[in-house]
Amino acid sequence: MAAIYLREADVARLLSMEEVISALERIFREQAAGGAENIPRGRCRGEGAMLHLLGGASRELDALCFKAYTTTKTSARFLVHLYDGSSGDLLAVVEADQLGRLRTGGTSGLATKLMSPTNASRVGIIGSGRQARTQLEAVAAVRKLESVEIHSRTKESREKFAAEMEERLHVPVRPVESATLAVRDKEIVITATSSRQPVVEKAWLSPGVHLNAMGSNFAAKTELDLAIVGACRQVVVDDVAQAQIEAGELIQAVAAERFSWTRAVELSSLVSGEVDGRSDPGETTLFKSVGTGIQDLALASMVYKLAKSEGVGQPLPY
Known part of the structure; x- marks a missing residue:
């Protein structure tokens, strides 16, 4: 055949x-x-x-x-x-x-299902490219969203993203002028950028937030302030061996002595029920995606x- x-x-x-x-x-x-x-x-x-x-x-x-x-x-x-x-x-x-794009977004959606507050409804997203679209679509598939705020580098791109995703998801999606506004008071934060430098600072985040960081899969790139990694009670990756090569946020946090690889949990352990994705409503959790075969x-x-x-x-x- x-x-x-x-x-x-x-x-x-x-x-x-x-x-x-x-x-x-x-x-x-x-x-x-x-x-x-x-x-x-x-x-x-x-x-x-x-x-x-x-x-x-x-x-x-x-x-x-x-x-x-x-x-x-x-x-x-x-x-x-x-x-x-x-x-x-x-x-x-x-x-x-x-x-x-579907598998990367879908994996973040699966992590969100297992790690974010069950009643999470407010989302902030940094980045307005094609990956950002499937990231938000996947989160909307596992949580009942009430509002989304989006920031990206160009006004035209974020406005186009907001209009398109609001029509697709039937959820209010509002473009905002800064990353700070996009992530403030949110229960779920998504980063889907090509930035080599942090686009989210720890001080902007609310207690109990869940983060999906997927834009960086090179050791020299990080979308998150390293203090965020250190503050997370639960840090989950799709594959530890690959994360040790590619997850810039975690690699740099280890080098800065803010994180240890012994704390990294694989998503498969959450899916199997071996590890809980969230044990306290006020804790910060992170899913760091690099993508696997x-x-x-x-x-x-x-x-x-x-x-x-x-x-x-x-x-x-x-």
């Missing part, structure tokens, strides 16, 4: 955020039980581009995958190769820009099965 090629439009049409979060929850539960494993991301540089590679395996899904993507100063292209876990046959090649695998496997059931996808000649 020939493998199929799935385009961005196929992924966007076939996957919903609710299904994404459920698929991610299942694969993190499998990881906790020892049935799913990651290949941490590796990188190499060309003259003007960088190649990034990561992968994962799941016994429950009977599937393997690797994601390869290239980035330049002006562009990026993402592809996931999905394989049968028993035969090793190629099943699909999936364009994975939208898939990546099993997240890509969960979604690639799901979109492949949906595509096959609907007869979607272009046959490949191998």
Whole structure:
């Protein structure tokens, strides 16, 4: 049986955020039980581009995958190769820009479900790019939101984001002039920026806030004041080994002696029930996302099965 090629439009049409979060929850539960494993991301540089590679395996899904993507100063292209876990046959090649945004947002949504106050309804978000959209969509899928405030560097971008997301989520979304205003008095704060310097300061945060920080996956970058990391009772990552390479906020907090890797908890431990995401309403919690191969695998496997059931996808000649 020939493998199929799935385009961005196929992924966007076939996957919903609710299904994404459920698929991610299942694969993190499998990881906790020892049935799913990651290949941490590796990188190499060309003259003007960088190649990034990561992968994962799941016994429950009977599937393997690797994601390869290239980035330049002006562009990026993402592809996931999905394989049968028993035969090793190629099943699909999936364009994975939208898939990546969904899995990153969905993982933050899952963390929010397990870590934020159950009655959290006020959200502040820094960043107005494509990743910010799926971050907010995922949080709205797990909490009943009453208001959102958004700040980003350009007025036009944040106003466009607010109008688009208000229409999509049917929740008031207001653009504001500063990051301070965006995060003040919020129960959930999202950072989805490309900043190398902190965009959120500890003094701006309310007691009991939950933070999702996903913009930085390089050691030299941090979106959060390091004092925030030190103040969090619970710091959760998608994968400790990968976070030790890429989670700039945590790497820098360790170097500043504000944090220890022994305090880092993997999201799979929350999903399995081994660790509580929140034990006190007044504590500050942080989910630091860098992205892993099993997240890509969960979604690639799901979109492949949906595509096959609907007869979607272009046959490949191998």
